[in-house]
Amino acid sequence: MARALDGIKLLLLDMDGVVYRGETAIAGSARAIANFRKMGKKIFFITNNSANSRPDYVRKLKRMGIAAKKSEIITSGFATSIYLKENFPDARVYVVGEGGLVQELREAGLRIVSMPRAESATHVVVGLDRGLSYGKIDAGLRALSSGAEFIATNDDPTYPIERGIAPGAGATIGALSGCSGKKPRMTFGKPARYMVNLAMDLARAKAKETAIIGDRIDTDIAVGRKLGLRTILVLSGIAKRSDVERAKGTRVYPAFVFKNIEEVSSG
Numbered sequence: 001m002a003r004a005l006d007g008i009k010l011l012l013l014d015m016d017g018v019v020y021r022g023e024t025a026i027a028g029s030a031r032a033i034a035n036f037r038k039m040g041k042k043i044f045f046i047t048n049n050s051a052n053s054r055p056d057y058v059r060k061l062k063r064m065g066i067a068a069k070k071s072e073i074i075t076s077g078f079a080t081s082i083y084l085k086e087n088f089p090d091a092r093v094y095v096v097g098e099g100g101l102v103q104e105l106r107e108a109g110l111r112i113v114s115m116p117r118a119e120s121a122t123h124v125v126v127g128l129d130r131g132l133s134y135g136k137i138d139a140g141l142r143a144l145s146s147g148a149e150f151i152a153t154n155d156d157p158t159y160p161i162e163r164g165i166a167p168g169a170g171a172t173i174g175a176l177s178g179c180s181g182k183k184p185r186m187t188f189g190k191p192a193r194y195m196v197n198l199a200m201d202l203a204r205a206k207a208k209e210t211a212i213i214g215d216r217i218d219t220d221i222a223v224g225r226k227l228g229l230r231t232i233l234v235l236s237g238i239a240k241r242s243d244v245e246r247a248k249g250t251r252v253y254p255a256f257v258f259k260n261i262e263e264v265s266s267g
């Protein structure tokens with residue numbers, strides 16, 4: 001068994017740049033995940049992207065030959081929904097985000113407020129929105145001006161796609177911050193702790209039994225180090241060897257570095 005995974009019960013797998021890039025699977029990722037399962041590891045697939053629902057990810061992984069259950073997926077949108085459900089069950093939410101986020105909030109039993117009624121919202125939940133419009137920004141501003149709480153699923157400036165990078169949730173947050181002068185009070189995507197703590201709670205795993213595998217030093221490795229997990233960086237996404245060199249001696253230096261997850265699962 002791979003030394004990097006000795007004593008590890010729970011694997012937190014980042015998806016973008018680790019399992020796939022855009023719609024294209026990273027070579028060997030399906031085999032690697034099958035290997036992790038054979039080793040008896042519990043797996044959570046974790047993504048900062050809130051645009052898609054958990055069933056969307058189950059289908060996406062399936063298209064790449066990877067079997068996963070809805071209960072193994074944690075998105076920042078799902079995490080936001082759980083937080084609101086537990087702390088503000090009567091919340092009325094105005095969403096500046098995509099359908100997958102609305103779906104997760106609804107599934108948690110939260111009430112969604114429509115654009116004309118934005119002033120009645122108690123929370124404005126903001127995420128990646130590839131259909132962002134002036135009307136949505138205007139409604140978000142009305143809600144924030146009426147005292148709604150500003151919450152972001154994540155604040156990634158960009159996300160990786162086949163041709164390079166595309167604007168992320170940071171662009172949506174920027175639009176609302178730019179007109180309201182406010183900043184999100186809470187953010188759920190990595191490097192925030194919430195998603196990782198949620199995964200460990202659901203799996204009943206301790207930090208020392210948990211490894212996080214990611215392609216970004218500033219999010220995946222940062223949150224892993226903060227929470228005392230075993231940190232494994234793969235070079236199949238954003239981070240390059242030179243970034244690893246730069247991180248030496250800092251609080252975001254990863255415990256292990258591999259080319260890709262196939263190498264993690266075999267070496």
Ligand SMILES: [Mg+2]
Pocket residue numbers: 014015016017018214215216237
């Ligand atoms: Mg990633």
